Amino acid sequence: MSLISSISVRQFRNFSKYEARFDPGLNLIIGANGTGKSSLLEAISLNALSKSFRVHRDQVCIKEGESYFQTETIWKKGETEHKVQVNYLKDKGKNIIFDDAPLEKFSDLIGYFPLVIQSPENSALTDGGSKEKRNFFDRLFVQSSRTYLYHYQQYHQLLRQRNALLKELKLKKKLQYDPRLEFIDEKMIVPAWQISSFRKEKIQQFSLRFCQAFNESFSRYEAEIRFQPSLNSIGFGDYESEFRQRCQKNLESDILLSRSLSGPQSDRFSFLLNRQPLESTASQGERKLWITLMKLSEGEMIAAETEEKPLFLLDDLFAELDLENSFTIVQRILNQQQVIITSTDLADISKHKIDAIEPNLKVLNLP
Template sequence: MYLKSLKLINYRNYDEEYLNFNKNINLLLGKNGQGKTNILEAIYLLSIGKSFRTNKDKDLIKFDKKNSYVGGLFEKGKEENIIEIVIGRDSKKGVKINKISIKKISQLLGNLNVVIFSPEDLKLVKEGPKERRKFIDREISQIIPLYYNYILNYNKILFQRNKLLKSNYIDKNLLDIYDEKLSDYGSYIYLYRRDFVKKIDTLARLIHKKLTDEIEELNIKYINQININVDDTYGDIKYKFLKKLKSNKIIDIQNKTTKIGPHRDDISIFINSLDVRLYGSQGQQRTASISLKLSEIELIKEEIGEYPILLLDDIFSELDQKRQQLLVDSFENVQIFITSAEDSHKRIFKNKEVNIFYVEEGRAIY
């Protein structure tokens, strides 16, 4: 899988830009604030349907324009496909795949698979559980688009349940209905997360051994409140979740919020049996984060039969020279887009096939 070309019209600081890419390495060089990350953001938009930098689509429109367009031609499974997204200030976002409009973002997911790695991802290990849940949800949704709908529906019911818990009068029958629906969607989320964490635990452990010359062993554990077993079925999980919701009902009413559920999940990351978040050095935390991100790439390859596109946003400025080289040398047959403000970073790609784009004031010159 690789992105052949990208067309931008009135996107961020770009008026109109058409770029052709190398199927291996594409390096975007330029000073900060010139538009390098905007290109990565546009590619991510084609994959996920939203930005990784803002929740407001209108932020993607050039400040003095009414509409923004992003189009990407890509090859997957030896077939050419095109995704086009139009964002308007006064209209809903429109998405087309091969010239056919789609109604739901879940229909977009899984078409163009992308993994992004930014300086924020280096904080994945030491930040709070919300960031790790976001990491899990984003990757499962790419592999299993239906999962995205489970998350949307779960959050909708969770919001309604919490609203009821905050009200002056609590309808117990309505609360029971919410519990049933929450356990429906939540149990699927638990199931997919459990299996996902199990897979990335195996992959990340192998990758981490390679990155640390087999000195360190990485382990990842799925943390949830209902003690899911490795062989639990959907029915088993739903029974446990619903039972926990009911037993916790008085506490939820007192606290006016839902204390039990996958919205409280986390993953624990260990190096040589020690919690790296608590006891790991900064270097160990960063290497563990790299191992997690690389495991995403390998998992997508296992699941869909092709490597995803890798976006590296200013990541080299955060890594020492050894980790820079290890990161680049870890990939074969992966299309990579890299942003950097340092011209000296070209040395990392010696003897590799690379296209270099010089980005300045909303223009990318090859």
């Protein structure tokens, strides 16, 4: 069991200094737009996952005019208390202190304090293509499986090397197979296979969990998730052969595009609502409903795989969520171990009857 007890931030986003404490169960952060509600959730994600869910560059989190930021969280895991401190200096970069000792590998933090994040940025999950959907499942799997995290990191390190070599060959106008490519391709086969086989198994499990919950909760809807791996071989031997063949077949295209077309990075996903593509037929309310239920299913799967319930960070949860659909969502949210929700107004909370169902919620008002 992991719970966040407190957070303190310095020179982070629009905060010079701010501290807050959290309780088990439901916590609400109330404040007008621009007061830093999302920034607090971002700081929590930084301390749980080693990176922001909003931006790729940590430097943009530094308060304007300052040269550093610091975020510190206190967590309770079972009966043990842990402290995580993230420091970022413009000229030195980032370091993470875990229980007063420097963390050598930031990725060691991933999954230790499991986290599910829903934010307005998640609209890309229903509006975008396969890349955004792959990212969703990868974030789920790296938190729930250290094995998947290992193979994912190994594969993507090799993929970056391969793409850099493809770019070099394009600049030199060399369209023939290079021994260095063959060396990288051979090293990619095992992690590619591990990622692919893991995805096939776990995405099927997730899809059954999500679609059953969606269809039972909202009987007028029929939800479906389709997964199409870029390589279809079942056994490792066949996959190994197909991977090599695809790399050779796509060589010229890979060089001209300076990117690799074969492998897990090309797996495709599609979301269907009532047998129609979600991104082209669903309303904004239906898309928000889909994302929220995916996030709840993500948390349930993390709990099932790790035997540890995650912390839910729900940013601007009720924007575009229809009142008629919110009751089922609210009931499932209140069953979670610890949830932090942001909103601009307590009236939003009352409108969706959260305070009536859960009167013992904690409210943090941002100035």
